[in-house]
Amino acid sequence: MKNNRQLFYPLCLVVFLCASVIGHGQTVLSIDGGYLVQGSNTKITLNNTQFINNGTYQSGDGGEVYITGDGTDEQSAIGGDSVTTFYKLEILKSNNGVQLQQNINIDAELVVEEGNLDLNGHTITLDSDAYIENESEEGHIVGPNGGTVQMTVDLNAPNYSPGELGVRISSSQNLGSTLIQRTHVPISLNDTESIARIYKIFPTNNSDLDATIKLEYFEAELNGHNESDLGVWREDSGFWYNATSTAEPNINQFTIENVDFLSEEWTLAPRAPAVDMRVLLAGPYDDSSAEMADDLRTSDLVPTTEPYTALGYDYPASGGGEQIDPTVLAKTGSDAIVDWVFVELRDAADISNVIAARAGLLQKDGDVVDLDGRSNLSFPEIATTATPFISIRHRNHIGIIAASTVDFSSGTPMLDFAANPALAEGGSAAMLDFGNGSYGLISGDFDGDGQVQNTDSNALNSNLGASGYLPGDSNLDGQVQNTDLQIKLTPNLGRGAQFSY
Numbered sequence: 001m002k003n004n005r006q007l008f009y010p011l012c013l014v015v016f017l018c019a020s021v022i023g024h025g026q027t028v029l030s031i032d033g034g035y036l037v038q039g040s041n042t043k044i045t046l047n048n049t050q051f052i053n054n055g056t057y058q059s060g061d062g063g064e065v066y067i068t069g070d071g072t073d074e075q076s077a078i079g080g081d082s083v084t085t086f087y088k089l090e091i092l093k094s095n096n097g098v099q100l101q102q103n104i105n106i107d108a109e110l111v112v113e114e115g116n117l118d119l120n121g122h123t124i125t126l127d128s129d130a131y132i133e134n135e136s137e138e139g140h141i142v143g144p145n146g147g148t149v150q151m152t153v154d155l156n157a158p159n160y161s162p163g164e165l166g167v168r169i170s171s172s173q174n175l176g177s178t179l180i181q182r183t184h185v186p187i188s189l190n191d192t193e194s195i196a197r198i199y200k201i202f203p204t205n206n207s208d209l210d211a212t213i214k215l216e217y218f219e220a221e222l223n224g225h226n227e228s229d230l231g232v233w234r235e236d237s238g239f240w241y242n243a244t245s246t247a248e249p250n251i252n253q254f255t256i257e258n259v260d261f262l263s264e265e266w267t268l269a270p271r272a273p274a275v276d277m278r279v280l281l282a283g284p285y286d287d288s289s290a291e292m293a294d295d296l297r298t299s300d301l302v303p304t305t306e307p308y309t310a311l312g313y314d315y316p317a318s319g320g321g322e323q324i325d326p327t328v329l330a331k332t333g334s335d336a337i338v339d340w341v342f343v344e345l346r347d348a349a350d351i352s353n354v355i356a357a358r359a360g361l362l363q364k365d366g367d368v369v370d371l372d373g374r375s376n377l378s379f380p381e382i383a384t385t386a387t388p389f390i391s392i393r394h395r396n397h398i399g400i401i402a403a404s405t406v407d408f409s410s411g412t413p414m415l416d417f418a419a420n421p422a423l424a425e426g427g428s429a430a431m432l433d434f435g436n437g438s439y440g441l442i443s444g445d446f447d448g449d450g451q452v453q454n455t456d457s458n459a460l461n462s463n464l465g466a467s468g469y470l471p472g473d474s475n476l477d478g479q480v481q482n483t484d485l486q487i488k489l490t491p492n493l494g495r496g497a498q499f500s501y
């Protein structure tokens with residue numbers, strides 16, 4: 001308190017010169033072209049008062065601006081021509097809140113005790129060691145008209161919520177300088193909208209993170225959604241999909257584990273239908289490991305954009321053009337990526353009617369995953385009330401279709417075609433029996449028309465010896481060779497799919 005006297009003179013001067021009462025009971029503290037210098041560890045209390053900085057405000061360490069009051073007519077405000085840097089800003093408004101009319105910076109603490117702080121299209125920038133305190137349902141940062149709260153922070157083996165922004169990042173890796181931004185305007189996701197909280201995260205190092213991400217939210221941000229319907233949505237290359245997550249509605253938090261890299265955007269919204277599916281391809285299947293070979297990946301031949309559009313596959317609705325971050329292809333082991341697959345939802349009443357299609361990724365162990373290389377494949381454009389058939393196809397194998405429709409309404413259906421051929425229409429006749437309890441898609445359909453026929457072998461022969469990401473490369477080793485023909489195609493001549501493409 002010894003600094004109070006130091007503060008008294010300059011502060012009084014400014015207030016006497018510039019304070020005025022405006023229409024609805026709000027006073028204005030206005031710095032007009034001059035200086036307001038606040039001493040260390042002092043407190044300026046603004047009771048139903050606007051803080052307008054058209055000059056220079058400087059705070060010593062510990063200097064606090066405390067905005068309080070019960071004004072029922074309008075919000076307090078922080079504005080003026082100058083961007084104000086507060087050491088500590090505390091808000092306790094029992095009526096209305098505080099509206100930003102200019103960007104602000106926070107050196108140390110932003111305490112939101114009661115009453116909302118409305119970004120109103122402006123930006124709050126937290127210093128790298130600053131943080132938000134006491135955000136709650138009673139008082140938190142909002143931004144229905146836009147605006148961002150952000151910070152840039154070095155994250156080396158983090159295990160905390162930077163700035164208490166509500167996204168907890170745990171990783172043993174060094175992410176380097178990382179920009180984190182939080183916004184509050186719900187975004188449109190096909191037929192639905194997100195909650196009123198969206199994160200953007202930009203680490204310098206963004207691969208092999210094996211991170212755990214926890215996303216927090218307030219009930220007031222639910223945007224009319226039922227919490228039990230929510231799931232985590234992430235966006236890569238403009239494509240939104242669901243990340244497999246665990247919900248803890250009692251503490252308003254979602255957890256996403258095994259995050260290899262951080263998407264640009266994250267939010268919560270009603271879950272899209274997703275399927276937990278496993279399928280093996282006979283071509284690259286290796287008996288000794290009981291997994292598929294990932295030679296295309298190790299030879300850098302797996303494209304980062306799905307190949308099916310270029311091959312003429314038909315995407316109804318909004319699928320197609322899916323892209324992956326190259327770091328997805330860095331993953332090794334049983335979850336390494338083998339190739340892209342093409343998954344369709346087909347109308348229960350008419351299976352020739354494809355209602356949605358997605359390109360997904362296939363792991364060595366057969367899991368079909370989304371663009372993060374981890375999560376169950378989701379169909380963002382389809383309602384969870386849909387009960388379609390699911391078919392899975394690969395560019396040079398024969399596709400299968402599930403024998404029964406799936407029900408997304410009670411969670412994520414599981415379809416392990418590799419272990420249970422009865423799940424597929426036609427049963428084991430629709431697949432190859434590896435003789436060890438596993439089954440796979442039939443190889444050799446070079447032209448992807450659903451039949452292994454002489455035209456496939458002719459076309460393959462004309463490509464013999466070529467290297468690359470090629471249709472005739474049945475065993476997916478990056479070359480078209482005799483093995484592809486004699487072992488992976490010829491024995492399957494005459495076999496065909498149990499449904500028409």
Ligand SMILES: [Ca+2]
Nearest residue numbers: 335363365367
């Ligand atoms: Ca797996």
Ligand SMILES: [Ca+2]
Nearest residue numbers: 445447449451
């Ligand atoms: Ca064919």
Ligand SMILES: [Ca+2]
Nearest residue numbers: 473475477479
């Ligand atoms: Ca080959």
